[in-house]
Amino acid sequence: MPTIALVDCNNFYVACERLFHPAVKNKPVVVLSNNDGCIVSRSEEVKALGIPMGIPVFEVREALTYHEVVLFSSNYTLYGDMSARVVDALRQFTPTVETYSIDESFLELPETKGQLELGFDIKNQVEKWTGIPVSIGIAPTKSLAKLANKTAKKQKLGVLDFPDHPTQVLDNIPVNDIWGIGKSYTEKLNRYGIYTAYDLSRADDKWIQKHLTIAGLRIVWELRGIPCLPLELTPSPKKAIGRSR
Secondary structure (H helix, E strand, O other), X not given: OXXXXXXXXXXXXXXXXXXXXXXXXXXXXXXXXXXXXEEEEEOHHHHHOOOOOOOEHHHHHHHHHHOOOEEEEOOHHHHHHHHHHHHHHHOOOOOOEEEEEOOEEEEEEOOOOOHHHHHHHHHHHHHHHHOOOEEEEEEOOHHHHHHHHHHHHOXXXXXXXXOOOOHHHHHOOEHHHOOOOOHHHHHHHHHOOOOEHHHHHOOOHHHHXXXXXXXXXXXXXXXXXXXXXXXXXXXXXXXXXOOOO
């Protein structure tokens, strides 16, 4: 069975700006949306201040000024270029890479050495080649790799290989943290006594398909370690192009 890794760039837009503005490396930094209206990326220092993602700047202007937070306008040309460099570094380890978003990629890891050791090799190589810090979650499925990555981000080492029998780990993860489970599904599941990823993994298949459709059933199987979401190696064509403020 293949092993999946999710590589996620930490505070990606902020990390890109710090690469080209080293004077702000240890300062609180935010990156703003393309009309400078909202916060779209925060450094760890800003997160520690309790300033939320997506909030309009005018609502926290006083706090930003008081804490001397450095503000950058978005530079999507820069971010796209750095994203491509990160993916190039990942392809040195495996040709099977799905670029899920500008700062996230799924990899199918080769079975050549210990997966945790390989994860650290990937992390160190990406940071050495690009200067972008990353966190890596390793698991049998994409959904579990997402959860492993979320946990890895909270740990100092930044790489987590999901255990073969993850009952205790899943029991500490609320259902709203599961990839693909939004607010409405979370509220429905909670009404039926399903609060954690472990609860969901133990739910009845027929009940899940009835209430969460076949897409929800795939998520449940993924939580059980059964791959249902293959890597998409060819990006889907864009159906429309829009421009807005």
